[in-house]
Amino acid sequence: MQQKLIDFIRSRHPLSVVDEDLIFQYFEPVLFPKNRIIEEAGKVPEYLYYIISGYLRLFHYNENGDEVTTHINCPPGFFTSYFHFVNTAKSHENVECITECELLRITKADLDTLTSKSGAMKDFSIGIFQQSIAYNENRSAELATLSGEKRYAKLIENYPGILHNVPITYIASFLGMKPESLSRIRRKLIL
CATH class of the missing domain: 2.60.120.10 (Jelly Rolls)
Structure with missing residues (x-):
């Protein structure tokens, strides 16, 4: 190692x-x-x-x-x-x-x-x-x-593997928002 x-x-x-x-x-x-x-x-x-x-x-x-x-x-x-x-x-x-x-x-x-x-x-x-x-x-x-949406987009752009390995509640907290707010942002970006 x-x-x-x-x-x-x-x-x-x-x-x-x-x-x-x-x-x-x-x-x-x-x-x-x-x-x-x-x-x-x-x-x-x-x-x-x-x-x-x-x-x-x-x-x-x-x-x-x-x-x-x-x-x-x-x-x-x-x-x-x-x-x-x-x-x-x-x-x-x-x-x-x-x-x-x-x-x-x-x-x-x-x-x-x-x-x-x-x-x-x-x-x-x-x-x-x-x-x-x-x-x-x-x-x-x-x-x-930065807005919550921009913080999320930047995180995903820089660390795409994070979504597959880290619970959304931790990601939301790290981004300074509630999980519900992050869910809304993610739904908006998918549409």
């Missing part, structure tokens, strides 16, 4: 044989069943995950006790509650496997060791965290400025 991560990194950044050996050493392969919470709210996230296959989401409960999905990730890519992982702070969000997930994981201590031993991995990690910040800023802007 580590070879898939190496190929992903190599497509964006050059790696030496030593870098590859470090990736094999520090990233642990794991398999989780669907609907498993792998990081709990109220705790410091233990791991940064690289998704080989499967779908994950970040969610929390609002003041009414309703689940609010704040992020859904499609493979491949990295996933965790980034701010809390990087700052070793308690997260208010859960990380849940929506589907069965094949993942690689690394602890914060091991990531720090890896990036201190490998300049390539340090540069790559900085790039990933910068992408995460840019993604979150863009997502906030889209939630504030």
Whole structure:
């Protein structure tokens, strides 16, 4: 499984044989069943995950006790509650496997060791965290400025597999709307 991560990194950044050996050493392969919470709210996230296959989401409960999905990730890519992982702070969000997930994981201590031993991995990690910040800023802007219909169309255009793997209730929550509103939008787009 580590070879898939190496190929992903190599497509964006050059790696030496030593870098590859470090990736094999520090990233642990794991398999989780669907609907498993792998990081709990109220705790410091233990791991940064690289998704080989499967779908994950970040969610929390609002003041009414309703689940609010704040992020859904499609493979491949990295996933965790980034701010809390990087700052070793308690997260208010859960990380849940929506589907069965094949993942690689690394602890914060091991990531720090890896990036201190490998300049390539340090540069790559900085790039990933910068992408995460840019993604979150863009997502906030889209939630504030795009209509629900445009948010849905953009999601489906960028991640067409999401409809076949993620329940509509999670997608609606992620898009900032009620499931009924998303159903109306989907019916309108089909007609």
